[in-house]
Amino acid sequence: MRPVSIWLWSPWGLLLYLMCSLCLGSPSPSTGPEKKAGSQGLRFRLAGFPRKPYEGRVEIQRAGEWGTICDDDFTLQAAHVLCRELGFTEATGWTHSAKYGPGTGRIWLDNLSCSGTEQSVTECASRGWGNSDCTHDEDAGVICKDQRLPGFSDSNVIEVEHHLQVEEVRLRPAVGWGRRPLPVTEGLVEVRLPDGWSQVCDKGWSAHNSHVVCGMLGFPGEKRVNTAFYRLLAQRQQHSFGLHGVACVGTEAHLSLCPLEFYRANETTRCPGGGPAVVSCVPGPLYTASSGQKKQQQSKPQGEARVRLKGGAHPGEGRVEVLKSGTWGTVCDRKWDLQAASVVCRELGFGSAREALSGARMGQDVSKRYECANFGEQGITVGCWDLYRHDIDCQWIDITDVKPGNYILQVVINPNFEVAESDFTNNAMKCNCKYDGHRIWVHNCHIGDAFGEEANRRFERYPGQTSNQII
Numbered sequence: 001m002r003p004v005s006i007w008l009w010s011p012w013g014l015l016l017y018l019m020c021s022l023c024l025g026s027p028s029p030s031t032g033p034e035k036k037a038g039s040q041g042l043r044f045r046l047a048g049f050p051r052k053p054y055e056g057r058v059e060i061q062r063a064g065e066w067g068t069i070c071d072d073d074f075t076l077q078a079a080h081v082l083c084r085e086l087g088f089t090e091a092t093g094w095t096h097s098a099k100y101g102p103g104t105g106r107i108w109l110d111n112l113s114c115s116g117t118e119q120s121v122t123e124c125a126s127r128g129w130g131n132s133d134c135t136h137d138e139d140a141g142v143i144c145k146d147q148r149l150p151g152f153s154d155s156n157v158i159e160v161e162h163h164l165q166v167e168e169v170r171l172r173p174a175v176g177w178g179r180r181p182l183p184v185t186e187g188l189v190e191v192r193l194p195d196g197w198s199q200v201c202d203k204g205w206s207a208h209n210s211h212v213v214c215g216m217l218g219f220p221g222e223k224r225v226n227t228a229f230y231r232l233l234a235q236r237q238q239h240s241f242g243l244h245g246v247a248c249v250g251t252e253a254h255l256s257l258c259p260l261e262f263y264r265a266n267e268t269t270r271c272p273g274g275g276p277a278v279v280s281c282v283p284g285p286l287y288t289a290s291s292g293q294k295k296q297q298q299s300k301p302q303g304e305a306r307v308r309l310k311g312g313a314h315p316g317e318g319r320v321e322v323l324k325s326g327t328w329g330t331v332c333d334r335k336w337d338l339q340a341a342s343v344v345c346r347e348l349g350f351g352s353a354r355e356a357l358s359g360a361r362m363g364q365d366v367s368k369r370y371e372c373a374n375f376g377e378q379g380i381t382v383g384c385w386d387l388y389r390h391d392i393d394c395q396w397i398d399i400t401d402v403k404p405g406n407y408i409l410q411v412v413i414n415p416n417f418e419v420a421e422s423d424f425t426n427n428a429m430k431c432n433c434k435y436d437g438h439r440i441w442v443h444n445c446h447i448g449d450a451f452g453e454e455a456n457r458r459f460e461r462y463p464g465q466t467s468n469q470i471i
Contacts, residue, residue, distance in 0.1 A: 042122070044085045048100025048141065049165060049256045055143040057100040058082050060108050060121075062129060067106030070134035071096035077116030078124060079142040085121055087152040088144035095141035097358050102136035110134055137358075166243070166256040168192040169216050171279060174233050186225065186280035189213055191243055191255070193262075198242025201271035202278070208250035209258070210279045215342060215352030216254060219281035227278065234275040241270040246277075253338040253352040284349030286315060307347055311362040316350050319362040333358035402435060409433040409442055 045066075046056030059066050069082075079091035110132035114124035171187035190197045210222040241263060248258035263270050305323070312318030320331045341353035409431045417424065431445035 042085075044082070046086065046142075047103065049254070051100055051165075052146075052167065054088060054146045055100075055141065057098070057103055057139050057141045059103060062108055065106055066103075067108035067130075068103040068136060068139040069112060070107050070110040070132050071138045071140040072134060073111045073113055074140045075114070078112050078114040078121075078140075079144075080116045081114045081118050081121050081124060082142050083144035084119075084149065086142075086144060087149055089147045089149055090145050091142050092145050093143040095143065096138070097356075098137050098139040098141075099355065100139075100141045103139050104136065106130055107132040107134050107136070107139075112140075166191050166254075166260070169213060169255055170197070171213075171217065171281070172197075174230060174237075174278075183218075183283065185219065185283055187278065188230075189277040189279050193242045195242075196240075199239045199276040200246060201241050201244035201274045202276060203244065203271060203274040205246065205277045206248070208248045209246050209255075209277070210281075211250045212248045212252050212255055212258060212352070213279050214281035215346065217281060218284070218351040220284045220346040220349050220351060221282040223280050223282055225278050225280040230278045231275055239271075239276050241276070244271060244274075251339055251342070253342045253354075284351075286349065307344060309348065316345070316348075317362070319360070320344055333360075399435065399440075404435050404437040407433040407435065 041062070043061035045059050045061075046053075047059050048057035058069050060069070061067075074094060074096065076091060076094060079094040083089070083091040108129055109121070110127045112121075112124055112126045114121070118124055168191065170190050170192075171184045172190050173184060173187040189200045191200060207222065214220075214222045243260055243262055245261040246255070246258055247260070248255070252258050307323070308321050308328070309316070309318030310321055321328045322331060336356055336358050338353050338356045341356035342351075345351060345353045411429045411431075413427045414421065414424070415427075421427075426447050429445055429447045431442045434441045434443075
């Protein structure tokens with residue numbers, strides 16, 4: 001999202017100042033390690049996958065029973081409190097709709113409301129312990145800053161998994177590493193472990209495993225490889241195996257979802273009689289390694305697309321629409337998950353889905369969506385159309401001290417030229433604005449050189465229009 005600044009001008013000077021989430025941020029979280037007695041008897045952990053050690057689904061143990069938190073009314077302020085409970089200094093974000101997978105057991109907290117300065121989650125308002133109308137598809141997660149509280153005692157923090165996890169996967173060409181064109185579509189499968197990149201033993205390796213790896217890397221499918229060549233090559237190279245026994249069924253969106261085993265540190269004999277797993281992926285329409293591939297793909301007959309993505313900011317994201325009987329329609333999000341989303345992504349020539357969005361997060365189909373309040377205490381709410389992405393708080397304007405009258409509203413996108421653009425001339429919008437003390441009317445909005453000479457002269461009477469400075 002590009003930076004935005006909003007200004008309101010009157011003949012008497014500046015009467016309005018933008019108060020936005022990007023400027024104010026969240027309440028500064030306390031960094032003291034001391035914990036109040038309210039958290040005693042509670043234990044916290046981060047669970048789910050794929051994730052890093054400082055992020056995950058939040059789980060709380062109360063009365064000996066583990067449970068989750070519903071994402072209804074969840075905010076960054078609540079994430080700050082929970083991250084401190086987990087021993088981190090603050091939160092950098094939070095997730096909804098069970099991004100790290102649905103939990104099990106009780107849903108301990110619902111409609112959690114925190115100011116961000118509480119020392120314990122017990123000080124935050126909620127519906128009460130165990131009182132919730134949510135399902136585990138609404139489990140909340142947090143992304144904490146990778147910085148621990150000084151002197152924090154983690155006796156009440158339990159990591160749900162002590163074993164290793166597969167977080168990153170890559171294909172390394174067997175020859176010519178660093179000189180191959182991108183993207184790399186064939187090579188040795190390597191996973192990142194705490195000690196560095198390691199190979200995967202190919203004993204028991206199947207096409208299902210290859211399908212999952214290719215999907216993770218953004219490719220819709222896989223193809224057979226010349227195993228004899230790689231076997232001969234493996235005899236002349238040193239390998240560091242860290243993983244074996246991978247047994248995917250082919251529908252997983254991530255390798256970490258497949259049954260697998262890590263080699264123990266004291267195992268000296270690894271992958272006896274085997275070699276490094278090798279995968280060759282089929283690139284989709286967005287990945288063409290050479291002009292020859294482009295020509296080959298263009299020569300194939302293109303049928304009418306029956307699935308498309310609309311409303312996304314980037315290729316590969318958007319609202320799913322399906323063509324049936326000549327009419328485009330949407331898909332209900334009931335039971336919509338990563339597995340279902342991956343089917344759509346592969347059909348469109350991409351790899352596995354990274355996130356399955358629900359609740360019309362990419363907009364509803366010829367209708368407007370009003371949703372800001374659940375993503376921060378500030379923001380336009382009832383009756384205002386929000387065009388921001390679901391995970392970005394809305395901009396807002398404080399008019400507490402503004403007197404009724406006629407004003408000029410100016411909105412400037414990317415005012416400091418922090419984001420590269422081909423044309424900066426259309427980044428400013430100016431509108432006539434009328435305020436009666438209770439309501440505001442905005443009209444006659446234009447950008448760039450759409451104004452006539454008379455209108456430009458009228459706007460230029462007010463200071464600060466060109467420099468965008470407060471005076």
